[in-house]
Every structure is written in C-alpha cells, then in structure tokens.
Amino acid sequence: MKITLSIIKADIGGYVGHSSTHPEVVAKVTEVAQAAKGDLLIDVSVLTCGDDIALVMTHQQGVDNEKIHKLAWDAFVAGTQVARDLKLYGAGQDLLSDAFSGNVRGLGPGIAEMEFEERKSEPVIVFFADKTAPSAWNLPLYEMFADPMNTAGLVIDPSMHGGFTFEIMDVYTGKVVKLKTPAELYDLLALIGSVSKYVVRAVYRNSDGEIAAAASTQRLSLMAGQYVGKDDPVLAVRSQSGFPAIGEILEPFGRPWLVEGWMRGSHTGPLMPVSFKQAKPTRFDGPPRVIAAGYQICNGRLVGPVDLFDDPAFDMARHECSYMANRLRRQGIFEPHRLPPEEMEYTTLPKVMERLKDRFMDSGEKMAKDAKILEKEDMD
Ligand SMILES: O=C(COP(=O)(O)O)[C@@H](O)[C@H](O)[C@H](O)COP(=O)(O)O
C-alpha cells in the first residue's frame, strides 16, 4: 500500500509570548484536520513544540498535493482566529500570505513529505524543533545515515551497507544536489558543515532508492525578507529493517551540539532533546528544543505518538545543554554567542548600522597609513 506522510507546521500564535501554544488553538486546528479523516486523510496526529503546531498526516494523494496543503492551511487559518480572539502573541505569525494559492510552499508553513510503500511494519520518527533553523538537522542526519561510529548498522547490517544518498539544498538559490555516501562523504561534509547555506532536504537508501528521511527546508526570513520568527523545522525518519534502528536515529541527540536560533533567531545555542511536556523554551527564549514522536504506521493509521525523549537516558544531554547554555550566555551580545553580521542580515541590526553609517569618521590610523604609502611612493 503506497502512502504519503505529510507534516505541515506553523506558528499561529504563542502562549505566553513565543514560549508555548494555547490548548484552544491546538483543539481548533485538530478539529479542522480531524474532519478530513476518512475522506481526504487516512489519519492525522497533532504535535506541538514551543509555539509551533505540526499536523502529521497520512493519505494517498502524493506529495505537494493541493487538497492536503489547503487542508493544513485552512486548519491554521481557523486556529489563527482562535489565537486572535484570545489576543495570543503573534497570532497568525507564520501565515505570510492572506490567501492560499495552490501550495503552502513559500507561504510560511514548514513542510516535510514523503511517499512510500508501507512495509510489513513501518516505524517512523517525527522530530519537531522550536527556536532553530532547518540546518539543525544537518549534523544528526549525517550521523544517522553516514557515520558508522553512530550507526552500527552501516557496518553490520547488509541491507544498509551500501550507504545512503543525501539531497542537499542551497537555501539562497533553491538549487539541490545529490551526494552519495560513503563515496562522496567528504564532499557532503564540505557542504552541510556550512549550516547557514546548505540544508539536507531528503535521504535515500542507495541499494534501492527508497526514501529514508525528509525534512522541512523553509527559511521564513528569506521568504518574508525580514525576521518574522525562526523556521522551527520538522524531520521525518523511517526506521528499522534496512534503515537505522530507533536507537541509532535518537543517538545523535544524546550528545548535544550547537545550532542557530534561540533568542530573536540571532544566537548560537545547544539543541535540547526534551519530552513533549518540556517543549517550552523559556530561558532566554530557549535553549532551542527538539521533541521526537514515534509512530508505527498501520495501513496508513498513525499508531502513536510515543514520546521518545521522555527517557532518563537523555537526562545527561539535557544537563549538558543547560551547562552549554550557561557558558554561552556569559558572552551576552558578543559573538560567537550572537551570530555573525552576515547571519543578522534579516534582523533589525542592518537598520542600526544604516542609522550609524554617516557618523563614521576617518580615524588617524587610516590617514597615517595613507601618508606612509605616499611617502614610500615619493621615495620610489
Ligand atoms: O525567536 C523568537 C521567536 O521565534 P518563533 O516565534 O518561535 O519562531 C523569539 O526569541 C522572539 O524573537 C523574541 O521573543 C522577540 O519577539 P518580538 O517581541 O519581536 O515578537
């Protein structure tokens, strides 16, 4: 049975500020999506992380389907109305357009979709993060699908031994390139290590071309031309029997690393793996959070979710994140905690620079340097 897994997410209003969602808003979004069950949708499950809501949907309409995208859009529009009635913060924040036009791509919401033949048993993990960018998935996807020090199955399991192909997107041009690992591993790392420019869009198994993972790659600031909140990405990963085991997929999150986002989308911070209940970024609007929702898909039905980071085995990672957060917060507004100027292009920082530009005067340094050059030219 061929099914499509579509995850479409948006921030349509925060409670309180940008920290969480309001139950009445989530209930409205759920109600609209549930109404399509048995007709357009086989099943739907609603997840929240911070101030974002994700619709995890199964259906048989294929990817980029207008009806599915419109359903998600309508659910978010209905939820926005509830957020407005409650005067929640940033009601309708990620709905960048007044009207739906064929596809939610480019309209604000994040999308991760994949179509596949449902296996005898189909375990899937949906990761959902708040206060960060799609590039947050670059490092863990590399570890899950290309690093045998993380994923033992790459060495031990014959069905994974052929490796995986990564589809990488340049977020500025929208161009994509496919790189095959292990053969092109170093080329892959040369690209995805540049997290502000390249993001992983999908991963495929080399032996048969089966899709293994799909991620949202939408960069809100590039769509809106200014900072309107962080992208807060989603990622779907298929597991077991020729794909990495659940434990291999979760393992990268046990050793925290730094991602971009956090306060005002302008800082570097650790990505903290948390339970559904702890997905409320409060300290300095963070640190960035990620949840992992496990499902077994049964004839399209989403059996789950299981809260996979609700596990004491991730306590150490959470403590480590708090420790890393303390160390970084000591830097205050100074780089490298605050992102470099190129990354601040879509925030209000350029406006400050513009206001100050005419106040820059020649310093004695430059005049002295110019005088030395003239002196040298005269002597020559
Ligand atoms: O990045 C943030 C929100 O991101 P999000 O809505 O989760 O995409 C926050 O840190 C805000 O930028 C910050 O709280 C300031 O918000 P405003 O007062 O400018 O709305």
Ligand SMILES: [Mg+2]
């Ligand atoms: Mg928000």
Ligand SMILES: [Mg+2]
């Ligand atoms: Mg958010």
Ligand SMILES: [Mg+2]
């Ligand atoms: Mg956001």
